[in-house]
Amino acid sequence: MARRSQAERSDATTGQLTTAARRLFGTEGYATTSIDAVAAAAGVTKGAAYHHFKGKADLFRAVFVREQEEVAAELERVALAAPDSWTALRHGVRAFLERCTDPAFRQIVLLDGPAVLGWDGVREIEYDHILRVLTMGMRAAAADGRLADGDLPIRAQMIFGALCEAGMLLARSGDPAAALLAVEAEAEDLLSAFALAQTR
Amino acid sequence: MARRSQAERSDATTGQLTTAARRLFGTEGYATTSIDAVAAAAGVTKGAAYHHFKGKADLFRAVFVREQEEVAAELERVALAAPDSWTALRHGVRAFLERCTDPAFRQIVLLDGPAVLGWDGVREIEYDHILRVLTMGMRAAAADGRLADGDLPIRAQMIFGALCEAGMLLARSGDPAAALLAVEAEAEDLLSAFALAQTR
DNA sequence: TTGACGGCCATACCCGGGGTATGTAACTTC
DNA sequence: GAAGTTACATACCCCGGGTATGGCCGTCAA
Structure with a gap:
């Protein structure tokens, strides 16, 4: 050498x-x-x-962080390529769901992550990556008048939880392509929950 | 003895x-x-x-199942006491969020469950308990014309994911009472996503 | 150039804990 | 009440996370 x-x-x-x-x-x-x-x-x-x-958990943490970095970067790339804030959100959702197609991603980020790092641990990391991009996207949509006012961090977190569950769901589906369409439709409805026309 | x-x-x-x-x-x-x-x-x-x-995981599974049974029973009780399907949903959401106040519940059901039993494992159990009650509640609301048509199982699953994330969120909050109100407001908006007035 | 220092990594070892095999007492069945 | 079964306790195996130690090599100062 x-x-x-x-x-x-x-x-x-x-x-x-x-x-x-x-x-x-x-x-x-x-x-x-x-x-x-x-x-x-x-x-x-x-x-x-x-x-x-420092130990096994620390090694896992490094893997988890790199995974988050890659997803966040891709989401940011997709969002920037979109013509407006609303399609940026939709394309970001689609990109995240497609990422969930990878079994390793699901195992590391969605299943083992919370148990190994604790919820505060994953929260801290995600808030600098996936959740940061999602929150920014929703903030932009709100600025464009596509989303109503409200607690954006809480809203983004809940949307994220729904998307994670959706990702697991379509991974289990026998027909991923068809499931992707159904899930995307529901996800759009979820985002529409905060459309401006809605009043409490 | x-x-x-x-x-x-x-x-x-x-x-x-x-x-x-x-x-x-x-x-x-x-x-x-x-x-x-x-x-x-x-x-x-x-x-x-x-x-x-059979082993450590099997013992955990027994604990997990009992936890699910208790929550499902309480949700069913709350739903039956409600005057209509819509308030049944809202009261159920509140009951679930309050259950998330218990750290042991969060640790077992939300954090360790998926990692230990696998997603298919928790899914199988939850589909007979929490998810069953939630889906029934949403089905009733749909029958009453309070929810639009769509894929109810997928929808319920995603709502459940959002509620889990919300439960973790308000548990971390410094002011749980205030956070509960904010989270409930967002959850209602989420359910409103599927209100009948919405068209795709 | 050289010698001391420190970072990089391998080897050997400790020990806590999941899992198993075996023994024993209590209950059940005939 | 004898035979067989169930409900445990005890003793043991061994995998694997973590640590201690030593050696190799790059680094840097004199």
Whole structure:
């Protein structure tokens, strides 16, 4: 192996570890995957893992954060490409639901995340990524007069919960394409809940 | 101890075990509570636990099911006491949110449940309890012309996801009473998403 | 250039806890 | 009341998370 700097070695190892962890956590689940298995899949030993991460939960956290970053980036990209704030929301919803097609994403973000990191833990991370993008999108729609006033953070959080459940639902469906349409229709109705015409 | 039948002994022991497990799982979380600790709190040993349950997950499942049964029963009671289908829905929502005030309920049903039993596992159980009651309530509201047509199971599932997130949210709030009002307002708007006046 | 220092990682080990095998006392059945 | 079954307790296995220690190599100052 050619001469490598310490930083290069570190980055390479952490990258191998998080990639392997993402694969194993996503397929086998958090509880049933061992640190040894992750390290072996990454081509290193447990010592390397415990050098870069405080423990198993910390490794999982790194995977979880990277997952959130990628989804948030894609959602932001989709939103920016949309002609107006309302279609930005709709396209974002569709992008999130399609992301839920990935079993590893569901296992890590939707199933194991809350149990491993606690609700405060996932909340803290999501608020800087997925929830941030969603809240911004809803704020823009509200500014455009497409959404009524109200508590936007609470509203975004509840919409997010509904979308997560919808993502699990269509993943279980025998006909994902048809389910996607049905779910999207319901999701649009949900967002329409806050359409301006509605009065309390 | 007086002479007891086998069935009485069994019922007493399983009751002690599930009660102790409910307390420990609810306070310490599933991963950090040991079978030994549960058995000790129940006044028996690990052998008794493994005699009545196939394993740790099975014990958790029993606790989870009982929790669902209790909530479903209360929701049904609240719904039946309501004058019409719409207020039945609203009172049910309130009852569920208040149940989320219990940290043990949140830990067991909302956080650990999906990770331990898998999504299919919780789905199967919830569909016979909370989701069943919610779907029935929405079906009644639809029959009364308070909800538009659509895919009711999907709709109920998504509403349920939103309510779970709302429950976690108001539990974290510094002022639960005020948060309850805000969350209830948003939840009503969500249900209004499917009000008959809405057209797609 | 070199030598000391520190970061990177492997090896060896501890130990808590899920799961199992076996023994024993109490209940049930005939 | 003897045989068989149920309801546990006890002792044990072993996987796996976490830690301690040592060695290799890049880094940096003199």
